[in-house]
Amino acid sequence: MEFRILACIYHQDSTSCIIRLLEVTNPTAKTPMCCYVVHLLQLTGSLIPLLVHHEPGKSAKFHAKDSSHIINAFRLYEQECNGNVVVNLFTSISPFSTIHEEVCRLAAEKSTSLVIIPFHKQWRLHGIENIAEARSVNRHILQKAPCSVGILVNRGTSSASKNNNLYDIGIFFAHGSDDREALAYGLRMAKHSKVAVTVIHLIDLARTSQDFHEMELDNDIITEYKIQSAGKRQHSYRQESVNDCVDLIRLITSVENSFDLILVGRSYGSCSPLFEGLTEWSEFPELGFMGDMLTSSDSQCQVSVLVVQQQISRA
Numbered sequence: 031m032e033f034r035i036l037a038c039i040y041h042q043d044s045t046s047c048i049i050r051l052l053e054v055t056n057p058t059a060k061t062p063m064c065c066y067v068v069h070l071l072q073l074t075g076s077l078i079p080l081l082v083h084h085e086p087g088k089s090a091k092f093h094a095k096d097s098s099h100i101i102n103a104f105r106l107y108e109q110e111c112n113g114n115v116v117v118n119l120f121t122s123i124s125p126f127s128t129i130h131e132e133v134c135r136l137a138a139e140k141s142t143s144l145v146i147i148p149f150h151k152q153w154r155l156h157g158i159e160n161i162a163e164a165r166s167v168n169r170h171i172l173q174k175a176p177c178s179v180g181i182l183v184n185r186g187t188s189s190a191s192k193n194n195n196l197y198d199i200g201i202f203f204a205h206g207s208d209d210r211e212a213l214a215y216g217l218r219m220a221k222h223s224k225v226a227v228t229v230i231h232l233i234d235l236a237r238t239s240q241d242f243h244e245m246e247l248d249n250d251i252i253t254e255y256k257i258q259s260a261g262k263r264q265h266s267y268r269q270e271s272v273n274d275c276v277d278l279i280r281l282i283t284s285v286e287n288s289f290d291l292i293l294v295g296r297s298y299g300s301c302s303p304l305f306e307g308l309t310e311w312s313e314f315p316e317l318g319f320m321g322d323m324l325t326s327s328d329s330q331c332q333v334s335v336l337v338v339q340q341q342i343s344r345a
Contacts, residue, residue: 033057033218034142036066038133038171040164042096044148045103047184047334051146052107054197054291055215056222057114066140067104068120069097070129072163079124081132097121126163130170138176144215145175146336149183149317149325169316172296175341178211181296181317183325183335196226196264200289200333202282202320203252204232204304205244208295210251211340216293217255226264229255230285232278233271236304275304279323286324286331294320296339 033055037048048067057063073079084101101119108117118140122132137145150165151158172179201216203209213229220227231252252267259265272278286292296318298305305319312319313326321337323329 032062032064034064034066034140035144035146036068036133036137036140036142037146038148039067039069039100040148040161041152041159042099043152043154044182044184045100047182047186048146048148049103049107051182051291051336052115054199054219054222054225056218056225057111059114061218061221062114062116064116064118064140065104066118066120066136066142067100068122068133068136069100070126070133070164070167071121071123072126072129073124077123079128079132080122081136082121082123084119084121126167130167130174133167133171134174134176142177144178144180145171146180146182147171149181151183151325153185165316172316172339178341179339180215181321181337183317183321183337185332185334195224197222197224197291198289199225199227199291199293200285201227201229201293202232203229203248204234204295204298204320205237205248206295206298207244207247207340208297208318208338210247210295212293212295212336212338213251213255215336215338217251217258220255220258220262220265226266227255227259228265228289229267230281231267231269232281233269234304235271235273272304278304282320282323283330287333289333292324292331292333292335294318294324294335294337296321296337 052065104117104119108115122129124132147168150161150168168181199219201213203213216227219225256267270281272281312322314322317325317337321335324331324335
């Protein structure tokens with residue numbers, strides 16, 4: 031089936047990392063992709079909100095700052111994919127208090143499986159820029175989106191790999207629907223010949239309650255990854271037992287800078303002391319326990335992170 035993604039962009043600097051993410055999502059003739067890219071612009075003054083569709087071969091109806099750069103970059107990417115990717119480009123100009131409604135409406139109309147939104151803190155050559163208004167937009171999309179959502183924390187490593195041969199992706203898997211969604215996305219990436227995936231399965235020794243249905247679902251997708259990666263040297267799987275949040279932090283900090291991109295789930299259904307301890311100093315709750323740990327101001331992580339939330343479709 032065609033895999034449909036809606037990618038949001040606040041600033042043109044996010045263009046290269048979004049394109050890199052689409053590349054490693056592995057669009058092929060058998061597994062094509064349809065991408066809806068929306069440049070989000072804050073409406074100022076008394077103008078009427080607009081959603082402009084930039085159709086190929088037609089003159090632009092609206093010229094916004096940076097939009098032409100974004101459009102040209104994605105058109106070039108589409109051409110290089112030789113028909114495996116179709117890109118539809120939009121510019122949305124609305125108040126940031128309601129622009130999430132346009133994003134969610136478009137995701138529902140186009141039946142997308144995943145919405146990608148950039149984190150409100152942007153790592154750039156001149157330093158870190160904070161798009162404060164984007165944070166509330168992201169939170170609203172997490173709450174309202176009719177499909178799964180990924181928040182992309184771009185530190186530059188998602189644009190260019192340190193390894194000329196392979197693009198290294200690490201997935202921290204504990205349990206729950208969000209972790210399964212992150213691993214499901216990783217399974218698609220693992221089919222790319224230039225991608226190496228490492229799954230680190232965190233065995234939560236502090237977990238007191240066990241939902242056997244959830245455990246079966248976790249085991250099913252782990253088994254699927256093992257079968258798919260069997261005999262492929264670039265992929266690996268390992269289990270790590272952790273007793274508490276100190277163990278968890280120690281483990282993650284020991285390997286976090288070994289990758290070009292890290293995938294994590296956003297939240298966990300069970301009440302585990304392993305994650306409860308991390309809420310005390312949570313800086314960015316919208317990223318969940320692991321995402322916050324990898325992104326907070328005192329983190330030593332220099333790698334891009336994609337935080338995934340599975341969403342149940344709603345009317």
